[in-house]
Amino acid sequence: MSVISPPTGRLEAGPATRRRTPVLAVAARTGRRLGASGTVAAALLAVLVLVAAFAPVIAPFDPTAPDLANALTGPGATHWLGTDALGRDTLSRLIVGSRITLVGPILVIAVSTAAGTALALLAAYAGGRVDMVVSRVLDVLFAVPGIVFALVTVAIAGPGLPGVVIGLSIAYTPYVARVVRSAALRERALPYIDAAWVTGRSGLSICLRHLLPNLAPMIMAQAVSALGLAVVDIAAISFLGLGVQPPATDWGLMVKSGIDTALRGYPTEALAAAVLIAAFVAAITVVSDRLTEQAGELR
C-alpha cells in the first residue's frame, strides 16, 4: 500500500525515518493520510476511547450514588456540570456513560461488517445461483429501515441493549454486503484471481488471502462510516427508553433524563449529552470521509 505524500511534504531519508520510534512513525503517517481536520477528529476519538477505558478512575464521583442534599444544582465548583434530580454528578455520569455509548455501536459494526463481508465474498466468488439468492435476501432486508428493525427485536427480546445490538447488526449487514459485493465483483474480474485459481489455490484461500486484503481499505472506510449511523441509532433508541436501562446509562438516555431537569430550569445535562453525541458523530464523519477518499485513491 503506497501513500502519496503531499507535494509540499519534505522527502525524508530512510535512516531518519528508521530512527524515530515506531509509534511516532505510525502517528505521523496516519496524520499525513488524514489531513488537518481528520487528525483533529481522530485525536478527539482517541481521547474518547481513553476516557471510556479509564472511566471509573477519571469520574470524580460515583455516577449511581444519589445525594439528595445536593439534588438539582447548576454547574459549580464541586459538581462541574451540576447534578440531576437524585443528586447524581452529571459529569461522572457522562464519563461512565461513554462506555456503553462507545461499545454498543462498535459491537454492531463488528458483527455486521463480518457477516456482510462473508456474504459478499461468498456471493461474488461463487456467482450464479448463490449470488442471486444472497442478493434477493439482501433486497428484502433493505425494505426495513434500520431503526425499525431494532425496534422489532426490542419488541421481541424486551427493552435493553442486547435486543438493540442484535437488531441493528442484522439491519446493517445488507448495507455492508451490497457495497463489498460490488467491489469484490470488480476485483474478482482481475486476471490475478484467475491466475491464483490456475495455480491450484482453493476458493476459500483466494477469498481470504487475495480478495479480502485488497478490499480491506474499502471495508474499513465503510465500517467507520456505518459506525456514525450506529451511534445515532443506538443513542436514539436509548433516548426512547427502549435501549440501555437505568441505572446503567449512555448519552442517549442522558438526553432524555436531561429534558426533565431542563424543564425544571437546569439544561446542562441535556445540553452536554446532546453536544457530546453530535461531536462524536461529527468526528466519525470527518475521519470516514478521509478514509473513503483514501480507499478511492488506492483503486
Added chain:
Amino acid sequence: MNPWLKFVSKRLAGLVVVFFAASFLVFSLLYLAPGSPISFLLGNRSGTPEQIAAIRAQYHLDDPFLTRYAAWLGGILHGDLGQSIVYRQDVAALIGARIPTTAALVGYASVIILIVGVAIGLLAALRPGWVDATLRGGMTVALSTPPFVVGVLLILVFALSLGWFPVFGAGRGFADTVWHLTLPALALAGGGAAFLGRITRAATRGELARDHVETARARGLGESRVITRHVVRNALIPVVTVAGLTVASLVAGAVVVESVFAVDGLGSLLVRAILQRDFVVVQALVLLLVVTFIVINTIVDVIYLLVDPRIKA
C-alpha cells in the same frame, strides 16, 4: 412491449414480492419470541377467557403455520388488524386516527428538505469562497447531529428559553398544527436538508464544469439564463432521486422525533406499544412502516425515469 410499461410492471412485481416477504417476516416474528404466542400476545398479562379465545381465533393458533399466515394476511388485506390488548380497540382505528398527524409531520419536513436543501446547495455551488465554506461547515454539523438531539436543542432554545413555540403536542386545525409541528418538522428535516444540499452542490459544480455550459456562455447567453436553463436543469436529475430516498427515510425518523415532542402519531404509538408489550399493534405498525417505505422507494424509481428519459428502461 413498450419499454415504459415493462419497467413499471417489473417494479410493481418486485414490490409485490418484497411485500409478501416482508409480511411473512413480520408474521414469523411472533414465533421467534420466547414463551408461548398466547402469553406473548397478552404481553404477560393474564387475559380474560374471551380475550384468549379472540386471540386464538384471530391468529388461528390451532391451524398449521402457513394457513395461519394466509389467514392473518387475508385479514390485513381486508383492513382487519386485530384488537389492541392495552387499548381494547381495533388496531385499524388506533392507526387510522394517527395517520393524518404523521403524514402532516413527514409532509412538512419534506417541504423543508426540498426548499432548504436545494437552496443551500445551489448557493454553495454558485458562490464559491466564504459562503460556500460556511454552508459546507454547517451541512457537516447538521448531518452529524441526530434528529432527536436537534429536537431537544430546539425545545431548549425556542420552546423553553424563548417560548416562541409549544413544547409538546400536535395541535388542532391548520394554523395551530403548523405552529405545533414546526419544531418537530425542523428536527426531522435537518439531516436530510444537509444531505440534499451536499448532493445539489456537487451536482451543480459538476454541471458548471461541463462543455455545454461553456458553449452556452460563448454564445453570449446571459449568466442567469445559463444557470437556470443549462446548469440547474441538469443538476436536478440526481437531486430528485436523493430527495425521494431522503423522504422515504423520514418515515423511520418520525418514530423518534414524534416521541421527542410527544406528538401523538404512528411513531409514538409504536414506541408506547413496545413499552406496553402490545404486540398486535407493533406488528401492524411495523408492516405499515415497511410497506410505506418500499412504496415510496418504488415511486422514486419511476420518477427518476420520468425526469431522465436517457435512462433505458
